[in-house]
Amino acid sequence: MAPTGEELEKQAAALRESNPGNRAAKYFDQAYYDGLSDEDKETFYKCIKTGFDNADSGMGCYAMTPTDYTTFAPFFAKAIGDYHKGDPACAEKHENDWDISGVGEGGVLDLQKLGLAEELSMRVRVGRNLASFPLPGAMTKEDRIKFEVTMTGSFDALKEKFGGTVYSYSPDLGEGVEHPNKIDEEKYNELVAAHVMFKDMAADTYLASAGIANDWPYGRGCWQSEDKKKIVWFGEEDQLRIMVMKKGFLLNEVFNELKELLDAVESIEGVDFAKDDTYGYVTSCPTNLGTGMRASVHVKIPNLTSDGTDAKAKEIAGPLGLSVRGTGGEHTPIGADGTVDISPSARLFIKESAIVQALYDGLKLLLDAEKAAA
Numbered sequence: 001m002a003p004t005g006e007e008l009e010k011q012a013a014a015l016r017e018s019n020p021g022n023r024a025a026k027y028f029d030q031a032y033y034d035g036l037s038d039e040d041k042e043t044f045y046k047c048i049k050t051g052f053d054n055a056d057s058g059m060g061c062y063a064m065t066p067t068d069y070t071t072f073a074p075f076f077a078k079a080i081g082d083y084h085k086g087d088p089a090c091a092e093k094h095e096n097d098w099d100i101s102g103v104g105e106g107g108v109l110d111l112q113k114l115g116l117a118e119e120l121s122m123r124v125r126v127g128r129n130l131a132s133f134p135l136p137g138a139m140t141k142e143d144r145i146k147f148e149v150t151m152t153g154s155f156d157a158l159k160e161k162f163g164g165t166v167y168s169y170s171p172d173l174g175e176g177v178e179h180p181n182k183i184d185e186e187k188y189n190e191l192v193a194a195h196v197m198f199k200d201m202a203a204d205t206y207l208a209s210a211g212i213a214n215d216w217p218y219g220r221g222c223w224q225s226e227d228k229k230k231i232v233w234f235g236e237e238d239q240l241r242i243m244v245m246k247k248g249f250l251l252n253e254v255f256n257e258l259k260e261l262l263d264a265v266e267s268i269e270g271v272d273f274a275k276d277d278t279y280g281y282v283t284s285c286p287t288n289l290g291t292g293m294r295a296s297v298h299v300k301i302p303n304l305t306s307d308g309t310d311a312k313a314k315e316i317a318g319p320l321g322l323s324v325r326g327t328g329g330e331h332t333p334i335g336a337d338g339t340v341d342i343s344p345s346a347r348l349f350i351k352e353s354a355i356v357q358a359l360y361d362g363l364k365l366l367l368d369a370e371k372a373a374a
């Protein structure tokens with residue numbers, strides 16, 4: 001049973017004190033909570049539990065079903081407006097726009113123009129969820145397996161177009177069900193090291209508190225195209241993470257290839273992505289709403305990381321609207337040679353094309369700072 005409003009308010013008060021940036025605690029309102037039905041209290045508590053369990057959360061909440069952003073709008077609107085716009089009263093509506101023709105020079109974003117001599121590893125991903133399933137925090141083990149089986153069927157359409165392989169880390173797919181794509185631990189580790197498959201979610205306390213890591217590794221896996229560049233994860237923080245990853249200089253190519261892949265996924269029968277009138281594409285985490293897009297490069301900045309940490313890089317990248325991650329993704333350390341993962345922080349109330357432009361522009365300024373730090 002969900003805790004009482006009084007119990008939660010007591011915890012929220014302590015959290016507000018220790019970390020004012022924890023949006024779950026900041027926007028918890030006991031009167032609102034007390035006014036919810038018992039059933040809604042249960043769901044709402046599941047949404048904010050991660051922030052109450054993890055004091056250092058920045059967002060501190062996840063949606064459990066695609067409609068939660070509407071059902072619990074009095075809470076989510078403030079938390080989302082604050083996180084994305086610094087304004088809890090923000091009333092913007094998200095609009096998706098993939099037209100890249102006005103970006104860079106005639107739609108071309110060439111990283112070589114930034115003075116980079118070596119090709120960079122570039123990746124653009126979007127998070128997507130099907131309207132017909134609960135979001136991963138509320139999925140049962142049966143839902144996760146059913147989702148994998150549904151998607152394995154759908155991947156046949158992608159295989160026809162792009163070739164490739166499905167890798168499933170699911171121990172089984174239910175009694176008596178064939179499981180031809182199953183991989184062992186060694187193969188799983190190899191795919192994680194190659195950045196193809198996602199990390200063990202059970203080790204992520206934010207995801208674990210929200211139930212998103214439950215039943216690991218049932219219903220978890222990915223499809224990778226024959227040319228290795230196109231990847232679709234299933235069963236991570238969003239039901240689907242759809243991405244293109246390759247080495248090169250042309251960011252616009254990765255963007256356009258992702259659009260091609262995304263269109264192919266969306267045209268598969270039965271694939272209907274969850275959307276929200278205000279927030280665009282629905283994702284589990286409110287930080288990813290709208291575009292669900294993270295566009296990143298792995299870039300070497302040894303001068304800004306000479307102390308072996310990302311502290312200085314973060315200090316410079318933050319005001320440029322860029323996030324710094326480690327070479328293994330979120331919550332991982334930077335590379336020994338000073339390689340970091342750089343991506344624009346904005347996902348909501350921004351055009352898809354503007355995200356890759358922001359990566360290009362931000363990287364230019366970051367590389368200037370790297371030179372100045374020599």
Ligand code: ADP
Binds near residue numbers: 192195241245325326
């Ligand atoms: P997400 O990007 O989906 O939010 P993570 O930050 O955990 O999730 O990254 C997922 C995986 O993608 C990690 O293995 C990470 O190293 C890899 N990755 C991200 N960007 C790049 C890139 N530009 N080149 C190579 N691998 C990347």
Ligand code: CIR
Binds near residue numbers: 050060285330
């Ligand atoms: C948090 O609230 O801080 C975690 N649930 C992670 C949020 C998403 N990641 C991020 O902002 N880098």
